[in-house]
Amino acid sequence: MSVVGKELQYRTKGFSDVIDITSDVNSVIAIKNGIVCIAVIGSTASITTIEYEPALVADFKEKLEELAAHDQPTRHGDTWGDDNGFSHLRASLMGPGITLPVNDGRVVLGTWQQIVLVDHDNRPRERKVFVQMVGE
Amino acid sequence: MSVVGKELQYRTKGFSDVIDITSDVNSVIAIKNGIVCIAVIGSTASITTIEYEPALVADFKEKLEELAAHDQPTRHGDTWGDDNGFSHLRASLMGPGITLPVNDGRVVLGTWQQIVLVDHDNRPRERKVFVQMVGE
Amino acid sequence: MSVVGKELQYRTKGFSDVIDITSDVNSVIAIKNGIVCIAVIGSTASITTIEYEPALVADFKEKLEELAAHDQPTRHGDTWGDDNGFSHLRASLMGPGITLPVNDGRVVLGTWQQIVLVDHDNRPRERKVFVQMVGE
Numbered sequence: 001m002s003v004v005g006k007e008l009q010y011r012t013k014g015f016s017d018v019i020d021i022t023s024d025v026n027s028v029i030a031i032k033n034g035i036v037c038i039a040v041i042g043s044t045a046s047i048t049t050i051e052y053e054p055a056l057v058a059d060f061k062e063k064l065e066e067l068a069a070h071d072q073p074t075r076h077g078d079t080w081g082d083d084n085g086f087s088h089l090r091a092s093l094m095g096p097g098i099t100l101p102v103n104d105g106r107v108v109l110g111t112w113q114q115i116v117l118v119d120h121d122n123r124p125r126e127r128k129v130f131v132q133m134v135g136e
Numbered sequence: 137m138s139v140v141g142k143e144l145q146y147r148t149k150g151f152s153d154v155i156d157i158t159s160d161v162n163s164v165i166a167i168k169n170g171i172v173c174i175a176v177i178g179s180t181a182s183i184t185t186i187e188y189e190p191a192l193v194a195d196f197k198e199k200l201e202e203l204a205a206h207d208q209p210t211r212h213g214d215t216w217g218d219d220n221g222f223s224h225l226r227a228s229l230m231g232p233g234i235t236l237p238v239n240d241g242r243v244v245l246g247t248w249q250q251i252v253l254v255d256h257d258n259r260p261r262e263r264k265v266f267v268q269m270v271g272e
Numbered sequence: 273m274s275v276v277g278k279e280l281q282y283r284t285k286g287f288s289d290v291i292d293i294t295s296d297v298n299s300v301i302a303i304k305n306g307i308v309c310i311a312v313i314g315s316t317a318s319i320t321t322i323e324y325e326p327a328l329v330a331d332f333k334e335k336l337e338e339l340a341a342h343d344q345p346t347r348h349g350d351t352w353g354d355d356n357g358f359s360h361l362r363a364s365l366m367g368p369g370i371t372l373p374v375n376d377g378r379v380v381l382g383t384w385q386q387i388v389l390v391d392h393d394n395r396p397r398e399r400k401v402f403v404q405m406v407g408e
Contacts (some may be wrong), residue, residue: 001137001273003170003305003407004346005375024389033139035173037271037307039369042382046242050228051179056209056221063204063225066198068335075327085328088334096385099173099307099371103141108266110178113232130380132373134270134307134406135139137273169275171309171371171406186364187315191347192357199340199361235309236370237404240275244402248313249368270406271275 001136005028008129012119016064016090020052025107025131031104034135035101039097041128042122044087046094052114064090070122074122087120096120102135137272140166143241144265146256148181152200152226156188158250168241170271175233177264180223180257182230188246188250197204200226206258223256238271273408274301280401284317284391289361292324296388297379297403304377306407311369313400314346316393317357318366324386325333336362360394366390372408 006028010019025038038047050060067090074085098115101108107115119125142164146155150155163176174183203226231244234251237244244253255261278300283293299309310319322332339362346357370387375382379387391397 001139002275003307005305005373012385031156033141033173033268035139035268035307038255038375039234039372039380041380041385043385044323048228049179050231051212051224053212053215055215056224059210060225060228063229067339070198073332074329076325079325079327085331088330092320092332093230093335093366093398094229094319094354095367096372097370097372098231098233099309100175101141101173101266103266103268105226107176108175108268113177113179117395130373130375132305132307132375137275166306169277169404171275171376171404176353184364185315185368187360188352189347189348189351192360194359194402195346195357196364199365203339233365234367236311236369237277237309237402239402239404244311244313244404246290249313249315 004133006131008116010127012125012127014028014119014121014123016061017119018057019117021117024128025115028036028131029102029105031102031133031135034102034133035099036102036107037099037132039130040117042092044084046118047097049113050116051112084122090120140269142267146263148261148263150255150257151261152197153255154193155253156250157253161216161251164267165238167238167269167271168204170179170238170269171235171245172238175237175266176253180220182227182229182254183233185249186252187248220258224259235265276405278403282389282399284397284399286391286393287396288333289391291389292386293389297387300403301374303374304406304407306374306376306405307371308379309371309404311402312389316356316363318363318390319369321378321385322388323384341346356394359394362392
């Protein structure tokens with residue numbers, strides 16, 4: 001049994017930019033069987049899975065806009081002047097990370113299921129995704 | 137310390153069909169203390185917990201319909217013709233799985249809290265739920 | 273490798289009361305590297321991360337009210353008379369817990385990112401949060 005941690009880095013565009021990180025995650029998997037926790041550092045981004053194809057990615061961004069519009073006034077924006085209240089709301093609703101099984105050296109996923117980083121912030125960011133494995 | 141993985145299978149009806157999998161999960165728990173990751177394979181289903189009683193299950197399905205209606209046009213549906221854009225949106229918002237503590241051989245849950253598979257797809261499916269335990 | 277479980281207790285006010293539990297979680301971390309699963313026991317509360325400052329907390333509560341209003345009639349409320357259908361809906365959408373990496377004895381978080389318990393119930397509660405660590 002061992003613990004292995006890796007950090008991945010991404011340049012993102014914000015406004016719920018959706019980035020497929022599946023192959024990066026699989027490339028750092030260093031256990032045969034166990035669990036992998038994939039968490040983005042920060043309070044304005046999320047990790048989830050999606051069928052990563054452009055039409056659905058556009059639908060998903062539109063749905064997030066519907067749930068918490070980028071131009072909706074927020075107390076957070078009014079107080080701190082950084083205008084990314086919507087980014088925080090989306091991130092707290094979706095959560096900061098997901099945990100998935102690792103089986104035979106690969107993350108357990110469906111054929112049309114990719115792991116994505118979703119950056120909700122209102123500007124380009126450099127993001128760190130922490131990939132923590134526990135297993136054997 | 138060990139890793140134990142089990143696969144559960146379900147026949148689902150789709151449209152956010154909610155299936156109580158608590159006793160199945162508890163029946164495959166093979167560690168005394170640790171963590172269990174319960175993940176459904178595929179991009180149109182989710183795992184969460186709920187008080188599993190018919191009135192609340194109906195409320196929950198209605199809420200998901202409100203969040204992403206089954207007859208809402210999507211780019212995904214228009215592009216691929218499979219009309220399950222709403223299923224993907226619901227699944228990506230809720231996430232593909234949950235991780236819970238295992239204590240004394242059982243998943244840590246409240247009295248009125250059950251683990252459920254929610255199949256958002258727009259047709260009956262055969263679903264695999266991967267149950268990965270890490271512990272001792 | 274070891275498993276360490278701790279239980280934290282909170283008095284909450286309900287209606288998506290948001291309580292910062294970050295320092296409590298860090299104070300019970302008993303591994304150097306691994307994974308920590310933080311789960312609230314019960315079907316009407318959630319765990320997530322947020323930038324814990326009063327303006328954003330008020331925005332977040334308002335957003336949850338928008339997603340599932342506390343005075344929206346539900347079949348669950350009509351059937352059981354406990355009027356907390358909205359609490360269940362919020363809890364099942366957000367999920368019961370999160371899992372995060374532990375690195376060098378601390379939970380991996382951003383500077384402005386705190387772990388919060390969100391109690392959605394419609395009355396004050398005594399809540400137990402189970403903190404389960406697996407690592408070395």
